[in-house]
Amino acid sequence: MVREILSRQVRLALCLFAATLTSYLPALNGEFLWDDSGHVTYPALRSLEGLGRIWTHLGTTQQYYPLLYSAFWIEHRLWGDNVVGYHLLNVLLHATSAFLVVLVVRKLRVSGAVLAGFVFALHPVCVEAVAWISEQKSTLSGCLYLGAALLYLQFDETRRRSRYALALSLFLLALLSKTVTATLPAALLITIWWRNGRLAWKRDVRPLAAWFPLAAAAGVFTAWVERKYVGAEGLDYTLTVPQHILLASRAICFYAWKFALPVNLTFSYPRWTIDSREWWQYLFPAAVIACLATLALLARRNPGPLAGVLFFIATLFPVLGFVNVYPFRFSWVADHFQYLACLGLIIPLCSALVVVATRNPYTRSHTSYFGAAVCIVLGVLTWRQCGMYSDPETLFSETIARNPGSFMAHVNLGNIFVDIPERLPDAIAEYEAARRIDPSSMEAHNDLAVALERSGRLRDAIPEYATAVRLRPDFVRARMNLGRALLELPDRRQDAIAEFQIVLRLQPDYQPAKDMLRELGADTR
Numbered sequence: 001m002v003r004e005i006l007s008r009q010v011r012l013a014l015c016l017f018a019a020t021l022t023s024y025l026p027a028l029n030g031e032f033l034w035d036d037s038g039h040v041t042y043p044a045l046r047s048l049e050g051l052g053r054i055w056t057h058l059g060t061t062q063q064y065y066p067l068l069y070s071a072f073w074i075e076h077r078l079w080g081d082n083v084v085g086y087h088l089l090n091v092l093l094h095a096t097s098a099f100l101v102v103l104v105v106r107k108l109r110v111s112g113a114v115l116a117g118f119v120f121a122l123h124p125v126c127v128e129a130v131a132w133i134s135e136q137k138s139t140l141s142g143c144l145y146l147g148a149a150l151l152y153l154q155f156d157e158t159r160r161r162s163r164y165a166l167a168l169s170l171f172l173l174a175l176l177s178k179t180v181t182a183t184l185p186a187a188l189l190i191t192i193w194w195r196n197g198r199l200a201w202k203r204d205v206r207p208l209a210a211w212f213p214l215a216a217a218a219g220v221f222t223a224w225v226e227r228k229y230v231g232a233e234g235l236d237y238t239l240t241v242p243q244h245i246l247l248a249s250r251a252i253c254f255y256a257w258k259f260a261l262p263v264n265l266t267f268s269y270p271r272w273t274i275d276s277r278e279w280w281q282y283l284f285p286a287a288v289i290a291c292l293a294t295l296a297l298l299a300r301r302n303p304g305p306l307a308g309v310l311f312f313i314a315t316l317f318p319v320l321g322f323v324n325v326y327p328f329r330f331s332w333v334a335d336h337f338q339y340l341a342c343l344g345l346i347i348p349l350c351s352a353l354v355v356v357a358t359r360n361p362y363t364r365s366h367t368s369y370f371g372a373a374v375c376i377v378l379g380v381l382t383w384r385q386c387g388m389y390s391d392p393e394t395l396f397s398e399t400i401a402r403n404p405g406s407f408m409a410h411v412n413l414g415n416i417f418v419d420i421p422e423r424l425p426d427a428i429a430e431y432e433a434a435r436r437i438d439p440s441s442m443e444a445h446n447d448l449a450v451a452l453e454r455s456g457r458l459r460d461a462i463p464e465y466a467t468a469v470r471l472r473p474d475f476v477r478a479r480m481n482l483g484r485a486l487l488e489l490p491d492r493r494q495d496a497i498a499e500f501q502i503v504l505r506l507q508p509d510y511q512p513a514k515d516m517l518r519e520l521g522a523d524t525r
Contacts, residue, residue, distance in 0.1 A: 012114065013099045020095040020121045023379040026386035027131035028087045033392055034412060038062045039134045040086070041069070041076040059229045064222070067176035068137045086133045093139035094130045095121060100146035105347055107153040108195050110304065111358070112350035115371045119346050122378040124262040124385045126342070128335040131389040137178040138339045144174035145181045145340060152188055155207075164207065171211065179222040179318065180340070182215035186314045194307035223323045232324040239321065242276040247332055248320035249285035250274075252313055255338045259345050262378075265385055266402040267395055268409055269331045288313075304348040312344030330408040392416055410434035411444055418451050427451045442471040446478040449485070458488055469499075479503050480512060487520075497522045 032040070039062065044050060051073050055066045079085030098121035105113035120126070129138035148170035155163035174181035185208045193199050226232040239247065250272065258265065275281060295306035319325060319337040327334055357370060388398045393416050399409040414430030417423040431448035434441060449464035465482035468475055483499035486492040497520055503513040 012102065012117075013095075016098050016102075016117060016121055017092065017095040019118060019375065019379065020098065021091055023122050023382040024087075024091050024094075024127075024130060024386055026383060027127075027389055028084055028091075030087060030131060030133075030386075030389045031083060031391040032081075033132060033389065033395055034134070035062065036133045039069070039072060039136075040081070041073050045069075045073065046076060058225065063137075063230065064225050065137055065177055065179075067173055068140055068178065071136065071140060071177075083133070086136070087131070090130050090133065090136055090139050093136070093143050094126065097139065097142045097146050100143065100150055101343065101347075104146060104150050104153065104191075105351075107150065107157075108191060108347075110194075110347070110351045112347070112352075112354035115354060115374075116343075116347050116350040118371070118375045119350055119378060120343060122375050122382055123259070123342065123346070124265055124378065124381040125259055125335050126339055127265070127382055127385040127389070128267065129339040131386050132336070135336050135339075138336050141174045141178035141181050142340055144170045144177060145184055148174060148184060149188060149191070153191070156192060156204075168211070172214070175214070175218045179218050180315070180337075182219045183315045183317060185211035185215055187311050190307050190311050190314065194303050197303065219318065219323065226323075226325055230326045232326045232328065236329045237324045239274060240276065243274040244321055245285055246276060246281045247272075247274050248322065249288045250281065251320050251333050252288055252316065253284050254333050255316060255341065256312070256345065258335070259338065259342050262381055262385075264402055265335055267388065267399045268403055268406045269333050270403050270405055271331045274332075304351060308344040308348035310344070312341050315341035315344060330406065405437055407434040407438040407441055407444060410437065411441070411447060414447055414451065418447070418454070424451055424455045428455065440471060442468040442475050442478065445471065446475070446481060449478075449481065453481075453485060458485060461485055462489075474506050476503050476506055476510065479506075480516075483513075483516065493520070496520075 041050070045053060045060065051070060053060045054069045054073065058064055061069045075086060075089065098117045101120050102113045102117035105116050129135040129142075148167045151163050151167035151170065154160070155167060171181070171184055174184070188208060189199060189204065192204050196204070199205060254269075291309065292306070295309055299306045316338060319334075321328070321332060353370075388395055393413065396409040396413040396416070399406055400413065403409070410430045410433045414427040414434065417427035417430065428448065428451045431444055431451055434444035435448060438444065445464045446468040449461040449468065452458075452461040452464065462482065462485050465478055465485055468478035469482055472478070479499045479502055483496040483503070486496035486499065497517065500513045500516045500520075501522070503510055504517070507513075
């Protein structure tokens with residue numbers, strides 16, 4: 001009997017992996033994208049000492065997720081810069097999470113466990129998290145999160161301390177991979193309430209009492225790192241309390257809509273203007289409140305939908321705008337933000353579909369065919385969406401096609417063209433588009449100046465460098481570029497020296513500025 005159960009589990013796991021791999025085949029040869037080079041281990045960190053620095057030195061990596069960067073360190077040892085290895089591991093992690101979804105749903109004692117696993121594996125809103133190498137933080141932390149959830153639900157049934165200890169250990173590892181997993185304690189309480197129909201303080205709440213402070217500490221620490229080391233602060237992130245509420249409610253509606261109708265998914269969505277004076281923006285919080293109120297009224301008969309929506313909102317909470325994260329500079333929403341949250345919609349919907357189908361004598365015998373049809377449609381959409389992540393030019397060109405107002409995509413597309421001499425005019429056009437969209441983007445002004453200078457338009461480049469410096473006085477790269485450009489003009493030598501000296505005041509150990517000043521015979525103090 002045990003052998004038969006294990007055999008069924010192995011077959012299910014293999015089917016999930018095969019379906020996931022098939023849907024993600026177009027992504028396997030996808031090149032490094034955007035900030036992948038900042039996640040895959042830097043040359044300076046590829047030694048054992050570098051591995052230690054990942055854990056002990058803040059700022060060594062883009063974010064302080066030491067388990068994630070340790071995984072990248074090991075992967076680089078195994079396959080270097082071969083992208084296939086990174087993509088295959090992401091697919092394997094995602095398929096493993098889908099298998100864990102099946103086991104967790106079975107622990108909840110609701111229908112549709114297998115369908116929920118396949119829908120999660122194949123739904124196109126997960127493509128960004130799986131096809132983008134940098135988002136291994138989502139797939140790795142997702143496995144740990146779901147593993148911790150499964151072990152905790154086993155503890156809840158058996159009260160075995162070993163299960164509790166293992167669950168807590170996986171939760172801590174998940175936090176070291178991506179802090180959005182800090183929502184797990186709240187998610188566990190929601191799922192236990194769904195399964196048992198109530199929450200008891202001693203049995204249900206008290207065992208998780210130690211988890212909430214750990215989650216809160218991880219969240220506060222990560223928010224500080226985002227501000228201090230990543231740059232998630234300034235006017236782009238300043239919102240009033242009403243604006244925060246409007247943003248959060250609109251984001252919830254956005255994610256639910258994209259889950260329900262996964263078309264026109266893109267790498268960077270339009271960044272909405274949050275205006276508390278616009279009456280129609282209050283339709284979003286009204287819709288969220290109405291939905292919760294309706295589900296609460298229905299919860300006595302079926303708590304599943306309410307539990308799912310509460311899970312959905314609670315898991316999204318870290319990315320609803322109450323805590324600043326760097327990507328908010330470009331867009332308030334991103335597909336990978338709902339990687340785990342979408343389970344709150346998948347599980348109740350799959351359960352309801354299976355229950356309705358099996359109760360109806362006309363559909364009972366065709367339930368599996370209907371589920372297969374749903375999975376095939378989702379798999380095809382995922383296959384198509386993966387094509388967007390094949391290479392940087394395709395990624396940013398497709399993003400611009402779906403979101404012409406993305407200054408970030410225009411800048412990055414320009415960065416691809418600027419190193420190709422015959423495409424310098426295209427690079428200039430992209431940078432100019434970015435500047436029109438966001439005149440306050442110091443990167444757009446600096447990069448436009450670089451392209452203009454390379455095309456021989458030095459006198460047009462200098463004002464752009466100067467604007468970048470004015471927008472951000474501590475922008476060292478722009479000041480160095482401005483100084484070098486000024487040296488090309490016969491009467492601007494002293495202005496160039498002044499720029500290099502400012503750089504040294506900003507960064508006293510910045511060697512390129514010291515070298516330039518020594519070459520010019522100027523003071524380096």
